[in-house]
Amino acid sequence: MPLVAIAASALLLSGCDAASVDLVVGTPTPTSTPRPAGPEAPIAIAFAPLRGTPAEADALRHPSIAVKIDNHWDARPQIALNRADIVFEELVEGGLTRYLAVWHSDVPDVVGPVRSVRPMDPDIAGPFGGVIAYSGGQQYFVDLMHATPLVNLVGDEDDGTLFERADDRPGPHDLVLAAAAAIARNAGLPPPPVQFAYGTADPLAAPALSAVPTSRIELVFSESSHPSWEWDPMTYAWLRSQDGLPDLEASGDRVRATNVVTLRVAVEWPYEEVPLTVLAGAGEAWVSVGGRTAHGTWSKADAGSPVELTADDGSRLRLAPGSTWVELVPNEGSASFAP
Template sequence: MWDVRAYRTPDRRRSTARIFGAVLLPCALLLSACSADQPAPTASPRASQAESSYTAPPATETAPLRGTSVPTGSLAHPSLAAKIDNHEAARPQFGLERTDVVFEELVEGGLTRYVAVWHSDIPDVVGPIRSIRPMDPDIIAPLGGIVAYSGGQQQFIDLMTRTSVVNAAFDSDETGLFSRTGEREAPHNVVLQSKALVDRNDTVPAPSQQFAYAATVPESSATVDGTPVTTISSRFSDSRWPDWTWDAASTSYLRNQEGAPDLDAGGVQLRSTNVLALRVEIDDTYLNVPKTTMIGSGEAWVSAGGKTVHALWTKAAQDAPIRLTDDNGVTIRLAAGNTWIELVPVDRGSVTLVP
């Protein structure tokens, strides 16, 4: 007899396989058709347009004498330091409002003069230009660049020319860029075509950074760690007592001399983001010509943002910059902006801070 079960089982399996295959084939064909009809992914027009219109921001660097952010390469020129007159007959001076740094120093007769330094913003004309003094090489040498002055004792000129700084002197002028203006009387009338002088020396390197800087006034060491001070008064002698008053509206200090506003040539009061008062020794080696001792150390006060922090200043060598540290030995950061430095004698001057 035939075994019915053994006979039917193969047919049932083959039948099932045929049905299963029939079901899969249309699905496979359907998937293939769907895949063929699907377009390849492409970037959206909006994204492509955004990518093509993107412009990278310009590269920036820190201005070495201001701490501000400037386009890379925009300050690839030397600094100019000039001896600027501060006699009453020389006021208002030309270009002081555009300086990066100004040093005020004691000279003969209890008067003061400036070593004014321009780099970020160089005017067409600066002055009145006066003669060199024995401390000037120590002040200017760390900057490199150019120094402009109108003569001086030969021993002081020799000290200046022995530095690496490019010397430009009115008394031996070969540039043709010094002249006397009819607006003032001699000797307070020598002026310099400063922009032209810098342009002629454009291969001289830019200065190195002299101080540590914070990006903003609120981030400066004085503002963060200092105490509120409204006025910084420095007395050099009975003839010279400049002071600086905090002006919150302009986030800067306004300058006065001998109790009156100190104005620029446009009639605007001179101002500074940072005010440094450094106590310095006076060397009387040159008899009636006082020499501010710059290589060494001393007490200092650093002001920014309406506050003042006590400090120590040090300068290791002629070519070395001034270093500022707080009472904990931490490097002080100035606020980004311009700086005035009062070099106040220890033995004959004073610094008064008014809350």
Template sequence: MRQGRGGRGFAGRALSAVVLSSVALLSACAQAPMPTPTPSYSSTYLTPEPTALAPLTGETVPVGSLTAPSLAAKVDNHPDARPQFGLERTDLVFEELVEGGLTRYVAVWHSDVPAEIGPIRSIRPMDPDIISPLGGIVAYSGGQQRFVAMMRDTNVYNAIHGQADTADLMFRVDGRPGPHDVLVRAPELIARHLDLAAPAQQFSFAPDVASSSAVREGTPTESMALVFGSQSKPGWTWDAARGVWARSQSGAADLDGAGVPYSAVNVVIIRVPVTVSQSIPKTELIGSGEAWVSTGGMTIHATWSKGSRGEAIRLVDDTGTVIRLAPGNSWIELVPLAGSVAFTAPPPPPAPAPTESAAP
């Protein structure tokens, strides 16, 4: 019996020792400081930079980054003037018919201004209607006095080759025959007129290509062929790899100075009446007519209208809904009613190859 009791006493003492050891361990743990976990993320909140829309392209830009005026220029499109300087960096380009069946451009820079632009040529009677909604500056090489007077009678600053205030900003470049050789130092010209306002938004824009009116509601288009006159037959072909329309003239790629075809995110084609006075064609832009807008390999039918010189061109679809372009640059083709517009649809996808049935 004594031995039995002695065995139970040892077990009890062992259990007590274990309990005391556990209590001591727990007490030590309670007294030791717990490590502070390191967060795997930053607790600092970064305020997003405020943004705005570039008024001529619809692209998102930092607020206050585009306060300077736009620069429009009458740019030559004679074969001796190609490739032009800075045309690939425009926000907008308007193509218009001039004498001899040729065309010229009203090219507009605002969000991306190159060091030099041109070659510039003389003003024409439709240019005040094109440029007035933009305000800002227009650069050209002169023109008939009646047309220069029309352009001066607008809200746009006229920078003319030969004026005293442009003598150091407009110059003739070597290697080009005159009169296709007058260039403009664009940033310096703009810097002298920062008192002028930035341009107003000219078109409505979707937030992205997929949301644009043409992509959402248009029909697939592979290419467009335009006829302005006997010497001007531009075209556009959808370049899916670049995500742009690539330009051609008379069936050949229209290349910039780097050998890359001029391109546009949006091509806006509007049919316009053209009147002729003393052999000078004038595109009549106050009115309305048929139009098409092509974006993302798709084209939507539209109606254009412009109520006055100072109003921008308005585009609506066949239901009267305002058309929204994709963010990016745009070319506006002012095709005469006497000319023509043709669209080519992409070829249908190849039919699937027939499958052979298994032998019985």
């Protein structure tokens, strides 16, 4: 195994929180001609702030882009969900759910379908900084998003250079975004800050966490929305289902995640039929990684702060390096974890 890979793996297994390290790599080259000894140029290795995985530092020097993604059945299959670093699922009107997906370490050329913003989205997207993209929305909700420090890309206001209608999708579930171009246009913005703590590939192994074996996660957002996740040890990933069927993205691959974080949240109704997920304060939480689930609490100090996860023993709940889905399950719903 190359020295770079060995060193990077060792850093991940140590649970190191350092933003980056320099690894000095020297590879002998057989030759009959004597060469003067000298130091090799260091290779800068950083860790993706939204995945905890090693990456080239230069590849991470750009902002993240959060995009409001449709989850109506006519919007499926969505584009490039498996390339997102973090995906939030939230309750919207009619008992349906929508996603707020965040890409940074791997930004696709195109993502979608893109839909309108909701009142809780500023609290979800705010801690990432960078760019937020959505199709539009009620003016009050759009104003709330414009009040954040994020750069707003709004489909209703686009000149046709970033958003377009896909001919092979039914309207209004046909709006797609040129995500890589959107990042290039805003390349001067800083990268996102770290949102979660990362540990080893099996961060729930410590006996003090009392993690229980989990083969399936069943979630109920409403009578019409009840996604589930199955643990697949062959791919070391959680595989998603919706409406009792495997959930596929446009590539044909099953939607998957390394970590599933389930938060119980209050839902209020100050906007008539539009629900408001209250993502501030604290509540019950579960972290599911590697076929296990640990119980704890979540807390979020204010709109600009990330969600913090604390185990029942008071320690910090860590995720495995990789992609994460955050399920914002209403207190009126349910979450169950089958062994």
